[in-house]
Amino acid sequence: MTLPSLALLTQAVLSGIFVGALYGLLGLGLSLSWGLLRQINLSHFALAFLGAYLTYQLVMVGGMDPLLTLLVVAPCFFAAGAAIHWLLAGFAVTPLNSLLVTFGMTVIVESIIQWCWTADFRRMTSRYAEITYRIGKVYLPLPELLQLALAVTLCLAVWATLRYTDLGKALRAAAEDGEIAAAFGVNERVLAALLSGACAALAAVAGLCLALSYTLTPSQIYAWIGVVFAAVMIGGLGSALGPLVAGIVIGVAEALTMAITAPSWAPLVSFSLLIAVLLVRRGRA
Amino acid sequence: MRLNRSFAAVLCAVGLMLVGGNINAATSGPPVRIGSTLALTGPLAATALVHKLVGEIYVEQLNQRNGLLGRPVEWIVKDDQSKPDVARTLYEQLITVDKVDLLLGPYATGNILSAMGVAQRYNKMLIHHTFGIPSLAKYDMQFPTWSLGPDPATTFPNTLFNALAASPKPPKTIAIVTSKFPSVQFMSVGAREVAKKRGLTEVLFLEWEFGNREFGPIASRIKDANPDFLWVGAIGLEGNQLLEAMKKIDYLPVEQFYMYPAPGPMVKAPEAKNALAATIFEENVPFLNNPGAAEFVKVFNERAAKAGLPDTSVETQAAASYTAWQILEAAVTATKSLDDKVLAEWLKTHKVDTIQGKLRFDGPSNYGDDLMRVKQVQNGRWVTVWPAEAAAPGAKLLVQ
Numbered sequence: 001m002t003l004p005s006l007a008l009l010t011q012a013v014l015s016g017i018f019v020g021a022l023y024g025l026l027g028l029g030l031s032l033s034w035g036l037l038r039q040i041n042l043s044h045f046a047l048a049f050l051g052a053y054l055t056y057q058l059v060m061v062g063g064m065d066p067l068l069t070l071l072v073v074a075p076c077f078f079a080a081g082a083a084i085h086w087l088l089a090g091f092a093v094t095p096l097n098s099l100l101v102t103f104g105m106t107v108i109v110e111s112i113i114q115w116c117w118t119a120d121f122r123r124m125t126s127r128y129a130e131i132t133y134r135i136g137k138v139y140l141p142l143p144e145l146l147q148l149a150l151a152v153t154l155c156l157a158v159w160a161t162l163r164y165t166d167l168g169k170a171l172r173a174a175a176e177d178g179e180i181a182a183a184f185g186v187n188e189r190v191l192a193a194l195l196s197g198a199c200a201a202l203a204a205v206a207g208l209c210l211a212l213s214y215t216l217t218p219s220q221i222y223a224w225i226g227v228v229f230a231a232v233m234i235g236g237l238g239s240a241l242g243p244l245v246a247g248i249v250i251g252v253a254e255a256l257t258m259a260i261t262a263p264s265w266a267p268l269v270s271f272s273l274l275i276a277v278l279l280v281r282r283g284r285a
Numbered sequence: 286m287r288l289n290r291s292f293a294a295v296l297c298a299v300g301l302m303l304v305g306g307n308i309n310a311a312t313s314g315p316p317v318r319i320g321s322t323l324a325l326t327g328p329l330a331a332t333a334l335v336h337k338l339v340g341e342i343y344v345e346q347l348n349q350r351n352g353l354l355g356r357p358v359e360w361i362v363k364d365d366q367s368k369p370d371v372a373r374t375l376y377e378q379l380i381t382v383d384k385v386d387l388l389l390g391p392y393a394t395g396n397i398l399s400a401m402g403v404a405q406r407y408n409k410m411l412i413h414h415t416f417g418i419p420s421l422a423k424y425d426m427q428f429p430t431w432s433l434g435p436d437p438a439t440t441f442p443n444t445l446f447n448a449l450a451a452s453p454k455p456p457k458t459i460a461i462v463t464s465k466f467p468s469v470q471f472m473s474v475g476a477r478e479v480a481k482k483r484g485l486t487e488v489l490f491l492e493w494e495f496g497n498r499e500f501g502p503i504a505s506r507i508k509d510a511n512p513d514f515l516w517v518g519a520i521g522l523e524g525n526q527l528l529e530a531m532k533k534i535d536y537l538p539v540e541q542f543y544m545y546p547a548p549g550p551m552v553k554a555p556e557a558k559n560a561l562a563a564t565i566f567e568e569n570v571p572f573l574n575n576p577g578a579a580e581f582v583k584v585f586n587e588r589a590a591k592a593g594l595p596d597t598s599v600e601t602q603a604a605a606s607y608t609a610w611q612i613l614e615a616a617v618t619a620t621k622s623l624d625d626k627v628l629a630e631w632l633k634t635h636k637v638d639t640i641q642g643k644l645r646f647d648g649p650s651n652y653g654d655d656l657m658r659v660k661q662v663q664n665g666r667w668v669t670v671w672p673a674e675a676a677a678p679g680a681k682l683l684v685q
């Protein structure tokens with residue numbers, strides 16, 4: 001067995017960081033809705049892919065710059081997210097039932113995507129995809145760098161908002177004990193709708209990253225669920241930075257597994273880590 | 286003048302009625318019902334839509350000719366959602382509830398295997414187009430129309446390595462990377478054995494789980510190994526994903542082969558220049574000389590464009606599908622029967638002319654010859670390059 005080169009290991013670590021950032025970005029919205037709204041929103045993945053397809057459409061047909069598509073897609077998704085929350089809250093859907101309801105929504109969104117764009121593969125071409133920076137023997141593709149930058153920026157922004165602003169404190173208070181928070185003047189319903197909208201807007205950003213770096217097909221929605229769930233569980237429900245850190249740890253571990261041993265072992269990594277973390281911190285969410 | 290125009294209109298109308306009348310007169314009686322499932326939704330849907338379009342075209346053409354035994358043909362196609370368990374249930378339903386006369390297979394190995402079990406239970410003949418592992422086809426009334434031959438894991442790698450050996454720069458080292466998708470993995474394992482026997486030095490062998498998302502580290506390992514020839518056991522999107530990952534680290538293999546790539550996306554990727562793949566049919570002579578090929582290609586191109594398919598060309602999938610219908614029609618026409626056993630007996634003892642060439646079903650597992658060829662991306666399109674007798678006019682295998 002030959003030892004992997006330093007360039008191979010460095011490139012693998014970078015690949016892991018990049019894909020881990022996407023796990024974190026996808027996990028951010030899921031973590032917030034799960035931890036603060038008590039909704040296990042599987043449709044977050046479907047929204048991310050819908051966002052990716054809309055980005056594809058706006059770029060390939062509308063000729064827009066990929067980053068500018070967020071100005072159109074994110075506000076629409078914010079409204080959709082708020083509407084989803086209104087629906088779930090209106091029917092007093094429990095956390096477990098929210099999993100089932102949003103799974104149904106995922107299937108519906110997948111069908112809509114397939115109806116609009118067919119099941120065929122779609123690859124967005126953009127000027128960003130052609131740009132790769134090189135440092136020594138290591139390559140840094142621009143789409144992945146953008147993905148990392150967006151993930152880090154948004155996770156930090158959400159973390160700071162939750163920690164240092166009145167809005168964040170109110171959200172955390174409402175999640176902790178809605179009735180007591182309401183007694184202190186927190187409008188839980190409005191805040192929950194805002195948060196749900198924000199989570200959907202985050203899915204739109206994740207969709208942009210998916211469209212920039214990946215070939216799209218509707219069934220790919222399900223390929224991300226397991227690993228992102230693991231990142232959210234490891235990172236902590238309701239945490240803004242946790243899923244990002246956990247995502248990067250999983251991404252790097254997967255990439256190193258692929259670089260050093262057999263790539264077919266990589267899927268074991270995320271769930272082995274999840275089991276290990278759950279065993280270590282027994283009794284804590 | 287007005288009278289003349291009216292007269293012409295009446296003549297036209299009568300003419301149209303006569304033409305229509307001929308079509309209707311050609312077929313009469315209760316329809317012959319042919320049942321299938323296809324993966325109209327789910328991960329296999331992109332390719333299954335090609336099979337749906339081919340089936341629709343063939344049934345239309347068949348009904349315009351004489352149907353089957355003078356009766357119109359009705360094709361009942363159900364959505365198996367890319368799931369073998371759903372396919373099993375639906376084939377059961379097609380036989381017991383819809384009471385179809387004949388069966389055609391679904392798309393993809395797993396689903397076909399499910400359908401085969403049901404067909405066997407009810408003693409129904411099953412003609413199928415995309416079964417990838419011949420050794421698993423145990424039922425004696427199943428007929429494969431994708432001409433892999435009974436041992437493709439040995440025969441096809443030899444065809445490919447013969448092509449490479451005849452190229453201006455025969456490879457000395459090989460990297461084999463493969464998906465663990467069953468019908469691909471066994472081909473890659475076979476290629477590994479054949480490469481060893483032929484004296485190629487293996488510098489890398491890797492497997493990944495089907496559904497793998499991240500190809501960056503795999504691309505880095507290939508770059509590190511830097512083989513003369515890269516065999517990629519990829520199916521569908523995986524080939525493109527690996528190509529994109531290699532492009533990101535500025536690596537282009539000297540020579541590269543992809544087992545079953547999504548043909549449209551790969552041919553459009555600039556980094557796929559000179560990539561090789563397996564095929565049973567391409568839109569070039571000599572395939573176009575086969576019976577019905579040129580007409581089918583023309584109709585398929587038009588209909589695929591109208592249906593909004595990103596790739597409108599006829600290649601392995603569409604050809605295997607069309608062949609299935611050709612074989613069904615040939616057997617029914619020759620035997621003048623819809624009896625499954627009669628049809629199966631006839632197929633086992635006769636060769637059938639198809640757009641792939643002549644197919645026979647008298648070998649192990651009813652497989653005949655391995656008619657798989659080697660194609661290459663040249664100037665943004667697939668052309669057959671090997672063996673010489675199947676190569677497009679003037680086409681030769683190009684190396685980087």
